[in-house]
Amino acid sequence: MTDRTMAAPAERKRGEGVKLVYDILRDDIIDLVLPPGSPIDEIQLAERLSMSRTPIREALVRLASEGLVTTLPNRSTVVSNIDFLNLHTFFDAITLMYRVTTRLAAEFHVPADLDVIRARQAAFAGAVEAHDALAMIATNRDFHAAIAEAGRNPYYTGLFCRLLDEGRRILRLYYSSFEDRLPQRYVAEHEEMIAAIAARDVEGADRLAKAHADQIVQQIQQLIARDRRQTLAL
Amino acid sequence: MTDRTMAAPAERKRGEGVKLVYDILRDDIIDLVLPPGSPIDEIQLAERLSMSRTPIREALVRLASEGLVTTLPNRSTVVSNIDFLNLHTFFDAITLMYRVTTRLAAEFHVPADLDVIRARQAAFAGAVEAHDALAMIATNRDFHAAIAEAGRNPYYTGLFCRLLDEGRRILRLYYSSFEDRLPQRYVAEHEEMIAAIAARDVEGADRLAKAHADQIVQQIQQLIARDRRQTLAL
DNA sequence: TGTATTTTATTTGTCGACAAGAAAAATCGC
């Protein structure tokens, strides 16, 4: 559990309970504080958060709808596993979403959107500069989510954010310290995407987004391949 | 409320409560028995279904995650409105999903998938033959959902089904009786799509799916445009 | 009569308790 759990019993108004639990659990799942497959005990959680089980259950329903936890009747809720056997579906979907959201941002953004996107990029660049892999993973997600929001199609934004979060979980499996070497070229690629979006170059944005997605997919595949080779070497 | 509400107090095992409420409400929302904007009263619902509010609240959380209801803290949950001002986002997303799911079905289907798809098409054709608009709307959704399942990408299937259900709600606004004249050409288009999928003609499937989506979009636009003209004539 | 304020009624969010179902531990039989 995050430190936030200890702070949770602080003042909260009626009606804020479910969201508080949801936020805490969601962060913990994505940051692998709660690793895939781990059971979620309602009673323990209720004790730790000093609240009854009801809002916790409601938060779990919401998390289940987002695929972050898996529930079956009369059984413990568990943190959803990452489906490594079917990563191609994830790669396919996230590549498509990178493309359509970036296209739409080039087409529909307003000036304030660019401010947000640029602020997110600055945070991402800062994380890369600081060799902070965990912050990089989080700020990368936020950067692309801002692009999706600028594209103004809630269906795509919803799916894309879900996929980005799943990507965070996958990456978090492999980046577990502050010492990892982070690819600087992602910062440059983000800048190019921002320029294409600002210039309303829809096709350019699409092309850059696809190339960027391909890089990410390749990175994940290499991380997994490296992992598998270690296993076979045993 | 549907007739099913009256039958609901029949035997149900522990753990089946939430799903029962979810299914009932979902059907009622999509069939516009509960029209957009209408409030959902937990207490009334609990009385009618002879159960406590807890499972009802959990079902509502799930429905909220799927966009079918809208909740705010300390306020009545309401059935989500259809966002007519931003239908272009819906059209964009559903067209893309028609295409990618049909492509993937052409690529990844197995023989049993075709059996399901064909059965769904037979049901659809039967509904068209019977001039049963409501059944047509429902079976059309099921037909395309089966194609999406055959494509085996859960991310697309999830989004597509959500969009298809939203399409059902929109169409249900305009088809309210059994007397409407139904376009026979949709049956033929479905058959062509099945043939392309069976032949594993990915590009053909894509082309047919896009043309089909364009037809649906156009139909909805005409329905909406027709409605507006009547208003101005007063 | 219309508006502002107060009171009352209703609904929602959460609580703690009960009991069903599942998991773990203990016991039994070979």
Next chain:
DNA sequence: GCGATTTTTCTTGTCGACAAATAAAATACA
């Protein structure tokens, strides 16, 4: 000692109650 069965413990699903927040109704005032 191992597997099957029984008992105990634990967790989940739901219950009904309480109280906060909201909505509706009533009252007061100009």
